[in-house]
Amino acid sequence: MSVKHALLALLEKPRYGYELRAEFEQRTGASWPLNVGQVYTTLSRLERDGLVEAGGTDAEGRSLYQLTEAGRVEVKGWFDTPVERTQPQRDELAIKLAVAVAVPSVDVGKVVQQQRNATMQALQGYRRQARSGVADDLAGGLVLDRLVFAAEAEIRWLDHCEARLRRAAATSTAPEPTGGGGR
Amino acid sequence: MSEPVLRLTDVSRVHGTGAAEVHALRGVSLAAYAGELVAIMGPSGSGKSSLLTIAGGLDSPTSGSVTVDGQDLGEAGISGRAKLRRTSIGYVFQDFNLIPALTAAENVALPLELDGAGRRSAQAAARTALEEVGLDGFADRFPDEMSGGQRQRIAIARAIVGERRLILADEPTGALDTETGEDILKLIRARCDAGAAGVLVTHEPRYASWADRVIYVRDGIVVDEAGETPGALLVDEAGA
Numbered sequence: 394m395s396v397k398h399a400l401l402a403l404l405e406k407p408r409y410g411y412e413l414r415a416e417f418e419q420r421t422g423a424s425w426p427l428n429v430g431q432v433y434t435t436l437s438r439l440e441r442d443g444l445v446e447a448g449g450t451d452a453e454g455r456s457l458y459q460l461t462e463a464g465r466v467e468v469k470g471w472f473d474t475p476v477e478r479t480q481p482q483r484d485e486l487a488i489k490l491a492v493a494v495a496v497p498s499v500d501v502g503k504v505v506q507q508q509r510n511a512t513m514q515a516l517q518g519y520r521r522q523a524r525s526g527v528a529d530d531l532a533g534g535l536v537l538d539r540l541v542f543a544a545e546a547e548i549r550w551l552d553h554c555e556a557r558l559r560r561a562a563a564t565s566t567a568p569e570p571t572g573g574g575g576r
Numbered sequence: 577m578s579e580p581v582l583r584l585t586d587v588s589r590v591h592g593t594g595a596a597e598v599h600a601l602r603g604v605s606l607a608a609y610a611g612e613l614v615a616i617m618g619p620s621g622s623g624k625s626s627l628l629t630i631a632g633g634l635d636s637p638t639s640g641s642v643t644v645d646g647q648d649l650g651e652a653g654i655s656g657r658a659k660l661r662r663t664s665i666g667y668v669f670q671d672f673n674l675i676p677a678l679t680a681a682e683n684v685a686l687p688l689e690l691d692g693a694g695r696r697s698a699q700a701a702a703r704t705a706l707e708e709v710g711l712d713g714f715a716d717r718f719p720d721e722m723s724g725g726q727r728q729r730i731a732i733a734r735a736i737v738g739e740r741r742l743i744l745a746d747e748p749t750g751a752l753d754t755e756t757g758e759d760i761l762k763l764i765r766a767r768c769d770a771g772a773a774g775v776l777v778t779h780e781p782r783y784a785s786w787a788d789r790v791i792y793v794r795d796g797i798v799v800d801e802a803g804e805t806p807g808a809l810l811v812d813e814a815g816a
Contacts, residue, residue: 509792510802516785517803541782548781556619 396427397435398471405468407448407459410436422522422533424540439464486547490554501558509551516544579646580607581741581773582631587640589626589796600626602796603640608773610741613765615776615787623796624777625746631775632665632744633657645741662691666735666743666772668764670750672727674719674734680706681715684734691738705733709763725756732763736772743767743774749783761786 396417403416414432418425436458439445444467448459460468486508493499519541523534589601601623608614616624629635630642633649642649645664649657667673674683684702689695703715709729719727728748735743745764749757757780765786768774776787784790789803 506792506800510800513781513785513790513802516781517787517790520785541785544785545781552619 395471396425396431397439398468400432400435401439401444401460401464402468402471404445404458404460404464407457409451409455409457412455413458419530420532420536422530422536424536494558502555505551505555505558509548509555512544512547512551516541516548519544578609580609581645582606582608582775583641583643584627584631585641585643587627587630587637587642589623589630589635590638599796601630601637604793604796604798605640606791606798608742608775610771610773611768612789613768613774613776613787615778615784615790616793617777617779617781617784617790618793620779622793624793626796627793628744628746628775628777632667632742633661659691662687663738664741666737666740668728668731668735668743668745668748670747672719672724672731672751674727674730676719679716679718680711680722680730680733683719683730684737687734688738693738701737702733705737706730708736709733724751725753725759728752728756728760729763732760732767736767741772743772745774745776747778748776749778749780754782757783 399417399421400413403413403420408416410432411429413436414427414429417427417432436445440447440458443461444464445458446461448457450456490501490504493501493504519537523537523541584604584606587601587604588599591598591600604623604627606614606627616627618624626635630637631644633642633644633652636650644660647656647660649660652660661667675686678686681699681702684705685693685695685698688698688701693701703712706712706715706729709732711726711729711733714722714726714730719730722730728751731748735745743764748764749760752760761776761783764774764776774787776783778784787803789801791798792800792802
């Protein structure tokens, strides 16, 4: 996740560090909290790389940062390029289930059920957030939708895993030979 | 905790006999309390719709008992169950089940009129219910003059008219797009927040997440439950 590019894009309007953090969190429905140290570290790297520059101070004397021309080009490039999907991030849940299938002492069905409950509870949490008004803000609402869709997809996939596991168990009453790896 | 609006106790339902015997439900117990929405999920053929039809008195269990508002459906008899369906239980189905020859208001007023209410008071209640689901101004339209989302709103108005305490919804969003489906769930949720008990059968996690509790049914038994639970059920399945 490119926090660097998101912060850079939000500097379309000159801002100071705390303001930039607040803007990021508000826009993303507070889904990925940043600490202000992280924001200032990122800003100094962006300044070093010539993508932002000091933009004077505001009425209260706070130092503002603004985009340079190179920064604008970088932001445009970010929006013009789709997020990489060819190398999916390491997915702990997929790895856990794959390993669970291969380890005879693990009750895979239980692993699936526990995860599905946890994900359903997360989904219920997003729902409560939406009902509390987070989704009223367009940007916050879009982020929340993203989380809802992802949780929904995970639950569907877990249902699918459960169905496959049951089918596999039904077709082979004898325990599978080790080394086959399951599916 | 007070008495639940709906209670199923050890309910089983067997269709057919001998080799053709099918166990749709096997010893299911569940309760839905006033103000609560319970979602039921499970694969096709898991028994979730059977559970709903038995909860609403449209079918009877082979064994076990069902009470709605403290009244035992088995003891109520056919006419008692029919009365409960007209007065206490509201249904919402996937395919709306509206009568095409009746206007929106007439569809909604029908259960009240069947229950002996005067035409004028039934119509007034129907119009109030239609307003509640955002269909003010549509009372005199016929179902086929309205969109799928609007038709489902009529069905919800029919399910809530006359202060029904139990709302049973079987895949109410099945024929609708995501956004319209969300609107329908909002209405059902609002009714539960106002004091009804709701049971929602769905295979869509996003709609189930509107519920306080999500119950998973498989092969006719409750296998799992997620959410804030008054007494969680976790029945271990002895492998088939």
